[in-house]
Amino acid sequence: MSLFKKNTLAEELAKAEEEYSEAAEAVETLETAAVEGELVLDTVEAPEEPSTEVRKGVSFLYELVSVLMVAAVMTAVLFTFLYRFSGVVGESMEPTLHSGDWVFLSQMGDREPKYGDVVVISQDNAYHENIIKRVIATEGQIIDINFDTGDVIVNGQILDEPYINNETINSYDMSLPLMVPEGECFVMGDNRQNSIDSRSTAIGLIDNDYILGIAKRASTPNGLVDLVLPEG
Numbered sequence: 001m002s003l004f005k006k007n008t009l010a011e012e013l014a015k016a017e018e019e020y021s022e023a024a025e026a027v028e029t030l031e032t033a034a035v036e037g038e039l040v041l042d043t044v045e046a047p048e049e050p051s052t053e054v055r056k057g058v059s060f061l062y063e064l065v066s067v068l069m070v071a072a073v074m075t076a077v078l079f080t081f082l083y084r085f086s087g088v089v090g091e092s093m094e095p096t097l098h099s100g101d102w103v104f105l106s107q108m109g110d111r112e113p114k115y116g117d118v119v120v121i122s123q124d125n126a127y128h129e130n131i132i133k134r135v136i137a138t139e140g141q142i143i144d145i146n147f148d149t150g151d152v153i154v155n156g157q158i159l160d161e162p163y164i165n166n167e168t169i170n171s172y173d174m175s176l177p178l179m180v181p182e183g184e185c186f187v188m189g190d191n192r193q194n195s196i197d198s199r200s201t202a203i204g205l206i207d208n209d210y211i212l213g214i215a216k217r218a219s220t221p222n223g224l225v226d227l228v229l230p231e232g
Contacts (some may be wrong), residue, residue, distance in 0.1 A: 174200060
């Protein structure tokens with residue numbers, strides 16, 4: 001082995017010993033620091049509690065979110081099972097209702113339709129859309145219409161219809177007179193000469209199960225309008 005190689009090997013050994021010594025000192029230093037750190041951690045003071053203002057703010061925010069969540073759930077239940085709104089489209093219920101008006105439907109209490117009720121109907125029809133009409137005859141009643149005079153006759157009595165826009169002279173293709181079957185009703189729009197209703201097989205008799213609700217009031221450009229006919 002040459003002297004150069006011997007010297008180089010000796011130098012490398014010396015350098016390695018020096019690096020090992022430095023590494024050992026570094027490890028010792030780290031261990032000492034770790035121990036001291038643990039001792040320091042044992043003596044660290046607990047963090048200060050939030051101020052009263054912060055606690056009040058958090059409490060208020062929590063209560064606000066809780067109230068909003070409850071309100072949202074109650075609103076969903078209210079307008080799913082008890083009440084709902086429905087928009088009016090078209091001219092068939094003039095002059096009582098106009099296109100763009102909104103009716104307030106009640107789904108509470110007795111939902112059996114009776115004469116004079118304004119109802120929203122989801123039953124499938126030739127137009128594949130919900131309709132809004134007035135109940136004229138209910139189950140067991142016999143309805144007839146004199147299309148010459150415009151008189152609507154239920155159980156032999158001519159109806160007094162102050163709500164209509166014009167006379168009932170459009171006959172369409174429903175065969176009259178007829179007895180309304182159980183669980184169904186006969187409906188017409190108030191604008192008799194511009195309404196497709198139970199006078200036409202395109203709409204036909206209405207199954208009561210397809211009545212979404214009875215419209216008690218309407219929101220119109222002139223304010224709220226009561227749709228319930230006076231008794232008698």
